[in-house]
Amino acid sequence: MILAQVVLNGFLVGAVYALFSSGLTLIWGMMNVVNFAHGDFVMIAMYVAFIAFTALHLGPEFFVPLAAMMLFLLGVVVYYGLVRHVMRGPILAQILGTFGLALVLRYATLWIFSANFLSLPENLLGEVQTVAGLRLEPSRVVAGIAALILTIGLHLLLTRTALGSRLLAVAEDRNAAMLVGIRPDPMQALAWGLGAACTGVAGALIALFFYITPTVGESLALIAFVVVCLGGFGSVPGALVAGLTIGIIESLTSFWIGPAFKDVVVFILFLAVLWFRPQGLLGKA
Amino acid sequence: MTDALLSVRNLEVRYGDLVGVSDVSLEVRKGEVVALLGSNGAGKTTVLNAIIGLVRPTAGQVLWEGASIAGQPAFAVVGRGLALAPEGWRLFVNQTVEQNLRLGATPLGNRKREAELLEKVFAFLPKLKERRRQAAGTLSGGERQMLAVGRALMSAPRLLLLDEPSLGLAPAIVEMMYEKLQVLRDEGLTLLIAEQSVELALDIADRGYVIQTGRSVLEGPADELARSPEVQRAYLGIGGDEAPA
Numbered sequence A: 001m002i003l004a005q006v007v008l009n010g011f012l013v014g015a016v017y018a019l020f021s022s023g024l025t026l027i028w029g030m031m032n033v034v035n036f037a038h039g040d041f042v043m044i045a046m047y048v049a050f051i052a053f054t055a056l057h058l059g060p061e062f063f064v065p066l067a068a069m070m071l072f073l074l075g076v077v078v079y080y081g082l083v084r085h086v087m088r089g090p091i092l093a094q095i096l097g098t099f100g101l102a103l104v105l106r107y108a109t110l111w112i113f114s115a116n117f118l119s120l121p122e123n124l125l126g127e128v129q130t131v132a133g134l135r136l137e138p139s140r141v142v143a144g145i146a147a148l149i150l151t152i153g154l155h156l157l158l159t160r161t162a163l164g165s166r167l168l169a170v171a172e173d174r175n176a177a178m179l180v181g182i183r184p185d186p187m188q189a190l191a192w193g194l195g196a197a198c199t200g201v202a203g204a205l206i207a208l209f210f211y212i213t214p215t216v217g218e219s220l221a222l223i224a225f226v227v228v229c230l231g232g233f234g235s236v237p238g239a240l241v242a243g244l245t246i247g248i249i250e251s252l253t254s255f256w257i258g259p260a261f262k263d264v265v266v267f268i269l270f271l272a273v274l275w276f277r278p279q280g281l282l283g284k285a
Numbered sequence B: 001m002t003d004a005l006l007s008v009r010n011l012e013v014r015y016g017d018l019v020g021v022s023d024v025s026l027e028v029r030k031g032e033v034v035a036l037l038g039s040n041g042a043g044k045t046t047v048l049n050a051i052i053g054l055v056r057p058t059a060g061q062v063l064w065e066g067a068s069i070a071g072q073p074a075f076a077v078v079g080r081g082l083a084l085a086p087e088g089w090r091l092f093v094n095q096t097v098e099q100n101l102r103l104g105a106t107p108l109g110n111r112k113r114e115a116e117l118l119e120k121v122f123a124f125l126p127k128l129k130e131r132r133r134q135a136a137g138t139l140s141g142g143e144r145q146m147l148a149v150g151r152a153l154m155s156a157p158r159l160l161l162l163d164e165p166s167l168g169l170a171p172a173i174v175e176m177m178y179e180k181l182q183v184l185r186d187e188g189l190t191l192l193i194a195e196q197s198v199e200l201a202l203d204i205a206d207r208g209y210v211i212q213t214g215r216s217v218l219e220g221p222a223d224e225l226a227r228s229p230e231v232q233r234a235y236l237g238i239g240g241d242e243a244p245a
Ligand SMILES: Nc1ncnc2c1ncn2[C@@H]1O[C@H](COP(=O)(O)OP(=O)(O)OP(=O)(O)O)[C@@H](O)[C@H]1O
Pocket: B015, B018, B019, B020, B021, B038, B039, B040, B041, B042, B043, B044, B045, B046, B047, B087, B196
């Protein structure tokens, strides 16, 4: 029964990992740019949730959409203001561009909020319930289920709608997309907006049960990179499977070996998978 | 001269230090089928790509209904009523046949027109209807060429540019492809077809242009060109002037 509890907790956190990693994989798939600031986007969203709750007294039903919208805007602004320009430069300029942005976001937050650990009240969504022997923390359950639904929603948006078809067309062949009348620029900006909105929702959800600090983005970024590599670059279903897997493995590691080792074990498994399947778990060879 | 739908004058395209074409002129009038002939590397693709806006001309003019479109990006040019079935097809291989076709209707920005055109294209190319839910990447070469043409038709173009519609296809498929083009011609669609296969292209065309190492060298009615010894030479890619770099 304890094992089921551990797996359940891992699954719920893993769904949130899957959501923000989907954003990273979308941005990568669209223009082969790695967003090194992705973890810091999640961090910003956590602060948005914290401020909205403490200063504006908004509940999750408001601060989650608010964080989504604000991060969407941030993504679009970052695309037009930064990415679009560094993309024309050498690869090192692209790396430094988003890496520099990560530092700016991190240290600006540190400067404004200091390095204190903040958190939202534990019982924001109600008390812990016990169902069939499982401890259900409402904040984790809501975060996990919402993240799962949104990740699947993103996949459906990309594969089942005209807008998604256009986004994927630009991702697949920019010139061919122009040939059918698509302006690539707004589509790429939209990909950044959507990718960042994923971090917005994920950050606001994870803030429900996670500590909030300016450097939290570092470990989240590592998770996102591992998830994207495992899931296959550009694949949202891959990110979903890999995110859930990482969440569960982390949870089991914490339980069996100890919380301090979870990052190490995730990383070792990551290397092991890449050894046998360099294209990732679901990626095409 | 003035009733030309498309007119290309002294087109030059450079790829950095390399010359794609150095001096090409041609004209397409409404309702005409025009062949653009030349051997391997003569510059046919470069001319079509410069017209549609995938590459920028470095000199010369591209006029569409008298207005300059030279240097405009492809997404703007296709909105004006031109479409290209490109070399190598350039399909969205991870998307379905139907999605590829629907993407072709993007310049119209009209879902109702899109649905009508989709039915029309399916009636014209029934094979695509059978395959509508399949990923474009699973199609055979002939079907891919059909899809490239179908996708171009989805924007209801007034001028359809075709880049070597026979390339890499089995003879029977090529024949079917050209029968389809004949139908489009009979419906009054204006076509500009780049080809290495001279007989095929001149059979369907009203007029033709021959380019050699990036220059226009010959033009005339299709039947005259078909008889010209120069055409055979250009077609075989031997003899003729070397273009100065
Ligand atoms: N992207 C490019 N960069 C550099 N040079 C190019 C590029 N595309 C074409 N060229 C050069 O421009 C010239 C014309 O090429 P183009 O592809 O237009 O010829 P083509 O007539 O279409 O040939 P083919 O029958 O092989 O398709 C060739 O010398 C080619 O090497």
